[in-house]
Amino acid sequence: MPYPAYPEIESALLRHIHDEGGEVNADEIYFPLGAKLGLSKADMERSLDEVQGYGGSRPKWQNMVQWARNSLAKKQELLRPADGVARGVWKLTEKGTSRAAGMSPLPLIDPIAVYPDEVSGTVWEGARRSVLVNVYERNSEGRRKCIEHYGCQCAVCDMNFAERYGEHGKNFIHVHHLTPMASMGKSYQLDPIEDLRPVCPNCHAMLHRTDPPCSIEKLQSLMKKSL
Structure with missing residues (x-):
């Protein structure tokens, strides 16, 4: 299936972290978030080279989620390592928590x-x-x-x-x-x-x-x- 638009991924990522208690480990984000957005395992594993003809072997989906994470950090809705959060941990700020709480819940994974x-x-x-x-x-x-x-x-x-x-x-x-x-x-x-x-x-x-x-x-x- 087509990948979701970047704004949709950003919103879904924000709500997903909120639903997980406001803090998640980075390596536990990609598969559950993709599943909630309707992506298959194959969709999530396709490389940048496969999807767009350049970019290397890194999964396209991982790249898109990282973009969403950086966008949330720029909006001060997600903490960066420089803000004191442990490396590899994605944690919402008060601003991010407030916005996520007003969003519709994501579908549950089977x-x-x-x-x-x-x-x-x-x-x-x-x-x-x-x-x-x-x-x-x-x-x-x-x-x-x-x-x-x-x-x-x-x-x-x-x-x-x-x-x-x-x-x-x-x-x-x-x-x-x-x-x-x-x-x-x-x-x-x-x-x-x-x-x-x-x-x-x-x-x-x-x-x-x-x-x-x-x-x-x-x-x-x-x-x-x-x-």
């Missing part, structure tokens, strides 16, 4: 896309940086292999969305890491059959109510005790 252990899949897991970046950087291979093997039925409660909702629920399911991503090494080789399980969103949330997540077997036991 929770499936940002769930801490929801896997779009990749056979090789890279070093963990942040939940959002990790999720968006994965491809669909691990997820596909997991569902191909186990199907779309929840491994905890046996919920099947196609059976409950018909065609509307077909192929809908979360995928859960049995081994939390935080404990994976820098180049952990993911086995989609051994390491992943399909789970419904409710059971997925319950698995993550503890840190580390409880096991599927324990959650099943808790369900049986509550009946």
Whole structure:
């Protein structure tokens, strides 16, 4: 899809930082902001060379967001490192907070896309940086292999969305890491059959109510005790 106009990115960036509590780390901005504006992962990864024929290998989207950030700083709505904020942190000023509060909220990102252990899949897991970046950087291979093997039925409660909702629920399911991503090494080789399980969103949330997540077997036991 076409990239948003610069003023639209600037306004969205201001509101996004406001919605995140007024302060965010720079490396956690690009993917969630782009998703809220309707961009795909591919859109956000296209380089300046690919889009405009010059500029190098830096992503065009990153360049556009940096422009918006600099524009907000010039308007004294965003603090600069020289203002005492830590490098790599984007923090709103009182002026920026006031303007953002009067703006319409941005759309929410699909929770499936940002769930801490929801896997779009990749056979090789890279070093963990942040939940959002990790999720968006994965491809669909691990997820596909997991569902191909186990199907779309929840491994905890046996919920099947196609059976409950018909065609509307077909192929809908979360995928859960049995081994939390935080404990994976820098180049952990993911086995989609051994390491992943399909789970419904409710059971997925319950698995993550503890840190580390409880096991599927324990959650099943808790369900049986509550009946």
